[in-house]
Amino acid sequence: MSTHSSRLAARMMVAPSVVLLLIWMIVPLAMTLYYSFRFYRLLSPDRTNWVGFNNYLWFFNSPDFWLALFNTLALVGGVLFITVVLGTLIALLIDQPIKGQGFLRILVIAPFFVMPPVAASIWENLFMHPQNGLFAAVAQGFGAQPILFLEQYPMWSIIGIVSWEWLPFATLILLTALQSLSSEQLEAAEMDGASPFARFRYIILPHMTRAITVVILIQTIFLLGIFGEIFTTTQGGPGSASTTLPYMIFKQAIAAKDIGRAAAGGIIAVILANIVAYFLMRGLGRNLEN
Amino acid sequence: MGKIQLTKVRKSFGEVDVIPGIDLTIENGEFVVFVGPSGCGKSTLLRLIAGLEDTTSGVIDIDGKDATNLPPAKRGLAMVFQSYALYPHMTVRKNIGFPLKMAGMDPAEQDKRVERAAKVLNLSNYLDRRPGQLSGGQRQRVAIGRAIVREPAAFLFDEPLSNLDAALRVGMRQEISELHQSLKTTMIYVTHDQVEAMTMADKIVVLNAGHIEQVGAPLELYNFPRNLFVAGFIGSPKMNLIEGAEAAKHNAHTIGIRPEHITVGDGPWEGVVGLSEHLGSDSFLKVAVEGLGTMTVRAPGEVHARHGDRIRLAPAGKIHRFDTNGLAI
Ligand SMILES: Nc1ncnc2c1ncn2[C@@H]1O[C@H](COP(=O)(O)OP(=O)(O)OP(=O)(O)O)[C@@H](O)[C@H]1O
Ligand SMILES: [Mg+2]
Numbered sequence: 001m002s003t004h005s006s007r008l009a010a011r012m013m014v015a016p017s018v019v020l021l022l023i024w025m026i027v028p029l030a031m032t033l034y035y036s037f038r039f040y041r042l043l044s045p046d047r048t049n050w051v052g053f054n055n056y057l058w059f060f061n062s063p064d065f066w067l068a069l070f071n072t073l074a075l076v077g078g079v080l081f082i083t084v085v086l087g088t089l090i091a092l093l094i095d096q097p098i099k100g101q102g103f104l105r106i107l108v109i110a111p112f113f114v115m116p117p118v119a120a121s122i123w124e125n126l127f128m129h130p131q132n133g134l135f136a137a138v139a140q141g142f143g144a145q146p147i148l149f150l151e152q153y154p155m156w157s158i159i160g161i162v163s164w165e166w167l168p169f170a171t172l173i174l175l176t177a178l179q180s181l182s183s184e185q186l187e188a189a190e191m192d193g194a195s196p197f198a199r200f201r202y203i204i205l206p207h208m209t210r211a212i213t214v215v216i217l218i219q220t221i222f223l224l225g226i227f228g229e230i231f232t233t234t235q236g237g238p239g240s241a242s243t244t245l246p247y248m249i250f251k252q253a254i255a256a257k258d259i260g261r262a263a264a265g266g267i268i269a270v271i272l273a274n275i276v277a278y279f280l281m282r283g284l285g286r287n288l289e290n
Numbered sequence: 291m292g293k294i295q296l297t298k299v300r301k302s303f304g305e306v307d308v309i310p311g312i313d314l315t316i317e318n319g320e321f322v323v324f325v326g327p328s329g330c331g332k333s334t335l336l337r338l339i340a341g342l343e344d345t346t347s348g349v350i351d352i353d354g355k356d357a358t359n360l361p362p363a364k365r366g367l368a369m370v371f372q373s374y375a376l377y378p379h380m381t382v383r384k385n386i387g388f389p390l391k392m393a394g395m396d397p398a399e400q401d402k403r404v405e406r407a408a409k410v411l412n413l414s415n416y417l418d419r420r421p422g423q424l425s426g427g428q429r430q431r432v433a434i435g436r437a438i439v440r441e442p443a444a445f446l447f448d449e450p451l452s453n454l455d456a457a458l459r460v461g462m463r464q465e466i467s468e469l470h471q472s473l474k475t476t477m478i479y480v481t482h483d484q485v486e487a488m489t490m491a492d493k494i495v496v497l498n499a500g501h502i503e504q505v506g507a508p509l510e511l512y513n514f515p516r517n518l519f520v521a522g523f524i525g526s527p528k529m530n531l532i533e534g535a536e537a538a539k540h541n542a543h544t545i546g547i548r549p550e551h552i553t554v555g556d557g558p559w560e561g562v563v564g565l566s567e568h569l570g571s572d573s574f575l576k577v578a579v580e581g582l583g584t585m586t587v588r589a590p591g592e593v594h595a596r597h598g599d600r601i602r603l604a605p606a607g608k609i610h611r612f613d614t615n616g617l618a619i
Binding site (some may be wrong): 006094182184187188189190191192193195198202205206207 | 339342358361362363368369371373375376377378379380383388389392393436440
């Protein structure tokens, strides 16, 4: 299947879709790049001109930007940490032979089917609400003051909500990995004198590294662009405490109607995503081989 | 150092009594082979001894100590699995050294023992490879290496050679036998293979539906099968079993005669050759004998008999006699 002519034919046949995808990607990117060097506000559309790197400089000089950058990375890192660790533990738990296993698994998967703004609303109003929320009721039950989650710990709250949404995905992938581990390997390790922890550390975890890598890579792609949950709950506040890069771009584009700055923010986001991807692939790419 | 005693050991999975109750003593240093038809409980019995399954009732003594409720690691036994169960992400060195590492042995000593085991098993050149980069026979040796380094009281093998091709099997069979001779450790070996059982065992345990049918040395089972099941199971091709008038002549309900104990030429029985297989060293003939049914005959060398030929047969060896309950008389 790799004679000279078959390879040529393969390339020719793939070409149209590759070209289409390239255009699909290049055109918006080029336009964003173009606008990022322009002064272009929708409130004064006739006053447009080249401004060089001013739009970028505005971001770099804005203290909000560095906070947003930090928040974006904190959101990605925090959610990854929580979903991978909890996902592994839950997968280990629901892999045990117990009654009602099928039902339990459906329960665990359920949050994934809830749309992000809905999930965020549920959390905001049913759990974290200082008067009506479940957490407030529990706190009051213990005679404590309700915690103002979204006001005092906005970033933590959003990390919590997003983790809740993504936990099922991580659990599902890690569970299938766990189920593909041959029981004879575990039995062999047991005979070799490995304690339950040692079996996890030396047999189960290495077996799951590839699945964990896949979870991290896929989630990172989606988590970098998280927007709906923030929009529904904190709106980036209080102040800019829970503003991430995508939310900051949204504020420039829709609230300030400044297309130039929003485009510059978009380019910065693309660069950030590439930097993250580079380090992820350097750190984890090896796990995907063979 | 490796005496294993089972007393009334029973195992059921839910409703099903897989092993209804077994008494068995395995002496120190013995090579014991479990044989029996598929599904008769060989693996289950081995796993009970290993501690990978809990007994439903009964007692397992290892070295005179009650081990019934000990976890596998505490029993001092090592097991070699049919699928080898090597750890795929570890090198051969780490695989073999894993039990030592788990025992908390110091790394220098670990290395020494791994090197020694690798030398015995001809694995020295492969220590830094992963299991995925080894052939079936080499993987098998790694699995054995992982068992040896622990210096266990006994080795348990569950059909260790069944994934290998015929030639490699013969080689590994001899290697395991030699290993037993040099280590003098108790070995319990499960197999389907007649030849493995006959050539390797000090003692064969024939199992059927969770029962022990007979225990004995290979030739003892061959020469003096205690009942019809053992008579039919041990020996290849199978013993010819004849009922009716011919058996009554010998004062038995059933008589058995092995294919190699029938000669072709002159004799009291006459039949038509159905199938003939010529192996060079032997010829196997299926002969339809009037009044007796189909008989299998094993004749040495080349026999010029073909499909449809009429030939005469004579018994020339021991005739085994069985009563109505299938027990040997
Ligand atoms: N975990 C289990 N649950 C229920 N039944 C089981 C279980 N394990 C084994 N069995 C049953 O116990 C019987 C004996 O199984 P076992 O694996 O010991 O057979 P075996 O003699 O090793 O057969 P083979 O030669 O095919 O390997 C079989 O009928 C099998 O269906
Ligand atoms: Mg078996």
